Amino acid sequence: MSLSSLLKLAFPKEFIREIIRLLPNQPLSRRVRWDLFSRPDYAYGVYQASLQAAALGIMRISAIEFGVAGGNGLVALESIAEEIAAATGVQVDTYGFDSGYGMPAPVDYRDLPYVWQQGFFQMDVDALRKRLRKSTLVLGDFTETVPGFIANYRPAPIGFISFDADYYSSTVTTFGLLEADHAFFLPRVLCYFDDMIGGDLELHSPYAGELLAIEEFNAAHRWMKIAKIHGLMHKRPVTAWWNDELFAHHRFDHPLYNRHVHPEKDWQMRLR
Ligand SMILES: C[S@@+](CC[C@H](N)C(=O)[O-])C[C@H]1O[C@@H](n2cnc3c(N)ncnc32)[C@H](O)[C@@H]1O
Numbered sequence: 001m002s003l004s005s006l007l008k009l010a011f012p013k014e015f016i017r018e019i020i021r022l023l024p025n026q027p028l029s030r031r032v033r034w035d036l037f038s039r040p041d042y043a044y045g046v047y048q049a050s051l052q053a054a055a056l057g058i059m060r061i062s063a064i065e066f067g068v069a070g071g072n073g074l075v076a077l078e079s080i081a082e083e084i085a086a087a088t089g090v091q092v093d094t095y096g097f098d099s100g101y102g103m104p105a106p107v108d109y110r111d112l113p114y115v116w117q118q119g120f121f122q123m124d125v126d127a128l129r130k131r132l133r134k135s136t137l138v139l140g141d142f143t144e145t146v147p148g149f150i151a152n153y154r155p156a157p158i159g160f161i162s163f164d165a166d167y168y169s170s171t172v173t174t175f176g177l178l179e180a181d182h183a184f185f186l187p188r189v190l191c192y193f194d195d196m197i198g199g200d201l202e203l204h205s206p207y208a209g210e211l212l213a214i215e216e217f218n219a220a221h222r223w224m225k226i227a228k229i230h231g232l233m234h235k236r237p238v239t240a241w242w243n244d245e246l247f248a249h250h251r252f253d254h255p256l257y258n259r260h261v262h263p264e265k266d267w268q269m270r271l272r
Helices: 003-010 013-022 028-033 040-055 072-088 125-131 149-153 168-179 209-220 241-245
Strands: 060-066 091-098 136-139 158-163 185-193 224-228 246-251
Touching: 028 040, 028 072, 040 060, 040 072, 040 091, 040 158, 040 185, 040 241, 040 246, 060 072, 060 168, 072 091, 072 125, 125 136, 136 149, 158 168, 168 209, 185 241, 209 224, 241 246
Parallel strands: 060 091, 060 158, 091 136, 158 185
Antiparallel strands: 185 246, 224 246
């Protein structure tokens, strides 16, 4: 057995991560790489969006959470956004969309009522507002808040979206936002979908829930797709369930889609 295989056995990646966690003043890129955030999925998505934006010369972006509930995700998103802005120079405006009164009634079997029910995940709006430093809460049913969002808020280009509204019907409504002009999006929007793994009773499939909403969106759009980031888990030092829930929303006819963003500006592979 080689020395490096022996070292890998003696020090599994999870162990190395805990060592790094103890080290002070670790750079943001390392903390994202090693999942050292309470919401590593959000940290990865917002960080990648910021890198893409910076490479395109865009220094302000938006990050959205669809489905806020008590607000733990939005509070985490806000603090990740602040940290990423300080490290990359890309400002990140954060928005949280929610009814404010929990889940609406499920429409049919595609909303998985055997898992989620009306009234789940209610919000204490005043308590959450006190915790938020700069996020914008957009309250009301998505059918009321999504259609006017762009005109009312004129957001900076959207670079990250967390889809965490549980239901198929609610997810389809949130996808209405993606119909807005390219000016309000990065060419590739990092997306997190919370509701496609879950506990053993959830049994997610492409015939209901978020997976069905994505299939239908892709079937209906020639120039826009929502696609899983292929092989993400192989790029991570420590794999995690969220690696299977990170997608990119591609806007192929966005004016900046073909702009080169790779850090290697003259990529050669010369014969050694
Ligand atoms: C699972 S919770 C979100 C959890 C949150 N993202 C977190 O990480 O803490 C789902 C939320 O989606 C919201 N929601 C679902 N359908 C909605 C709709 N049609 N309009 C507005 N909010 C909706 C519910 O109010 C609920 O709070």
